[in-house]
Amino acid sequence: MPKKPFIIPVSLAMLGLSVAMLLPFFLMILTSLKTMDEIFAPRFVWVPERLDWANYAEALQRGDWGTYVSNTLYVTIVTILVSLLINSFAGYAFAKLNFKGRDILFLLSLIGLMIPPQVTMIPVFLVLKHIPLAGGNDLWGQGGLGWIDSYNGLIAPYVAGSFGVFLFRQFFLQIPQELDDAAKLDGMGRVRAFFHLYVPLSKPVFATLVALKATASWNEYTWPLVITNSDEMKTVQLALSMFRDENQVQWDLLMASTTMLVIPLLILFAFTQKYFIEGIVASGVKG
């Protein structure tokens, strides 16, 4: 098909807009390299005269970033490992196995897709507070703090993941019955067939969910805000949100730490775009 005459002007307009979309990121990076004098100069300074990399070193010293990063990585990795394992199990069972009440149970589990976590944060907080025999609690979940301000408290509410189950089920449903028949002929049980045939086939689903869950976990703010209270348990986003000083905001340092949290993820995204987009599209268009 030949290109239409308006393609060039529209392309230019959209390219211009896309630069405008990125402007906040440019400002973030440029500001992170300015001195406070340039930031508070009477005329707006676009590009700093001398790149002030010291801002990054100083931003890292404001707070225990090593702890925040390792907390977040730990929570992210455990959430991904556990939830992918149990989500793929459940997705396989819902798609390929026959058992009584299967469809009802699947429909019921979709409630997890509809209810946003903000709406149940109070009861979930209380459930975690009353986990038996944890954090000084007795057998009846009384007396202590349970999983409040702990890794388990940060992880447990995110493990179920109805979306993952939904995505795995969709994928497994497309796999033809012949595969199961062949597995049966080879004398494979259901569970072995899952590990030896289904898991290798579903690498793209795993990749998509890793990309989506890693981003969500790294970016999470509300739940760490609710469930943690000590500095040792802070995650990166929570730490960033509390970075501001009470009186005067140190924009250079704030933008330096924001840059450090944003840029790695953007680079990762640029290289794994396909999986992000596939996941997003799978949730929207095919769902």
Place this chain on the structure above:
Amino acid sequence: MANIALDRTIKLKAAAKKRSRKLNSDPIGYALILPFYLFLAVFVLFPIAYNLYLSFTNYNLSEIKWVGWSNYAALLHDQFFFISMKNTLVYTAVTLTVTVGLGLIFAVLLNYRLYGTKWIRLSFFSPHVTSMVAVSMIWMWIYEPSHGIANSLLEALGIAGKQWLYDAKWALSAVIFTSVWKALGYNIVIYVAGLQSIPRHLYEAAAVDGAGGLRQFFHITIPQIKPITFFLIVTGLIHNFNVFEQIMIMTDGGPLHSTTTLVHQIYIRAFQQFQIGYAASLSMVMLLAIGLITAANFRFGGRGSTNA
């Protein structure tokens, strides 16, 4: 005697049926869904019921007391509840309309195989991958009244700067602008995927009939893309209705409660003032709203997608 014989045949038949079902039945399925269901039950299903119970109590984390409907009665006299409801509705309506509308327009343009499509898509989608905390920080700097870029640009144009996040008249608009910037790319990506599934021959036939670009857009694109629009509206309603992070970080509901939202009220009541029961009744209002949206989805959504 006849009765016993009949009884026997029925029993035999039932047993045979059971056996054949057993052949095709995989009880291992229960074991495979068990871990998932355990977490779902404890952290999603039970909390919904628990929240309902809490909404009928007064609870400050030490003493719990059944109070019947009084939290709901108090809700009707709570001016902050009504302000937050109004803010949430305005926020949702504006953010959703703009992101869905602009999302469709930009997606249609991108679908013309423009130059630099990949780059354009990447830059529009980048804010979606960025955390709301980082986005809020960046935009607070943009909105900074005396040194931020927003006012610097306005003043260069000879327009007086605004106090943005510190002005009750502008704060909500400023937050909405930020949210649109963040969410637009998501809508575009979904719409582009939907546009690519529209059969090309519809447009070719229309072109043969002499329909121009604009008429094709209104008579083919919009009707064909209806299920996607519906999906974006339903999920967008729920998502935007739960706006919290940017509010908490950028304005903390202020100034003068001009940006407080329902979830912000829930957070404050529950985790700053420890009025757990009252906050739970606010959550029930949210649950009810989400239930209504979902019910509407089932009622009208199915019809929309079968038409497509």
